[in-house]
Amino acid sequence: MIGVSACLIGHEVRYDGGHKRQKELQQLVDEGRAVPICPEVLGGLSTPREPSEIVDGDGMSVWKGQKRVKTVSNHDVTDAFTLGAQRALALLQSYNIDTVILKEGSPSCGSTEIYDGGFQGMKKAGMGVTTALLQYHGIQVYNEYNWHMLNI
Ligand code: SF4
DSSP, X not given: OEEEEGGGGTOOOSTTSOOOOOHHHHHHHHXXXXXXXXXXXXXXXXXXXXXXXXXXXXXXXXXXXXXXXXETTOOBOHHHHHHHHHHHHHHHHHTTOOEEEEOTBOTTTOSSEEEOSSSSSOEEXXXXXXXXXXXXXXXXXXXTTTGGGSOO
């Protein structure tokens, strides 16, 4: 069993109310081989919601208390992001899941790149808030581009 970002299997949980469904990933869930998670929804955020970015940092710096997650209108949503990450971790651990496939680029789920905090569509290297927590707890994080490396 693995975990997968809910938006990657067609759940309309993205900030804009949309999804990024990938047929192969949805099939894993349909076959009972993967569990969908959306950390931002688990953290209590509504859908749709304002876009959020980590300001001048990455997921690691958020957990260190150095950086914050803010919406495009400067509303601080750091607490919702960290709560959602903790709930996602607890859910995955309850299934003994040690591998996940998460949506690249997201301030929660990004694993190799995230938006840079300027809300201009620019990305930079780094991981999101949930990915940082999961990796710290030994969970392997793949994304929609590299998950074929997994032997599943
Ligand atoms: Fe939810 Fe992660 Fe998808 Fe954002 S990228 S909608 S937090 S599952």
